[in-house]
Amino acid sequence: QKIVYNGILKGRLARDPATGRIGNQSLRNAMMQLRKISNHPYQFLECYPQENIDWIYMSSGKFELLDRMMPKILRMGHKVLIFSQFVQLIQILCHFFDYRGIKHLKLDGAMGLEQRNDNLKKFQ
Structure with a gap:
């Protein structure tokens, strides 16, 4: 669970190339993925x-x-x-x-x- 959680944190946050800020959509998507991971990491596997x-x-x-x-x-x-x-x-x-x-x-x-x-x- 921790490994998948950290992977989302490191790889999913898209930054605006001009400002370097994390976009709202990217942040909302990452938050949704983190919610899923906190429930069960198998939600990211096609089959377990x-x-x-x-x-x-x-x-x-x-x-x-x-x-x-x-x-x-x-x-x-x-x-x-x-x-x-x-x-x-x-x-x-x-x-x-x-x-x-x-x-x-x-x-x-x-x-x-x-x-x-x-x-x-x-x-x-």
Whole structure:
């Protein structure tokens, strides 16, 4: 996570050749990329390693914390609702939950209304 984060900081900030200042668009783009990295660095990979799936949670501090918290939360009979602006992060979460054998549902903009309503009913 740290390596990818530092790479974005070093390589993504385009400077105006005349003033040497970092452009607003470049800064906004870099900030968005840093947000993605802080969630999970696998968002930058087209595919991630399937042979060592442990890295799905070991590569992200947030996922490591989630991995420690979920068993306790589920033992207490609670349900968990996670929001994300990033569809790719939702996919990574689904792989993580599959790996840990945790039942899960997802809602995203690609789902049809019927499937979305079915998932909402199942969650309740």
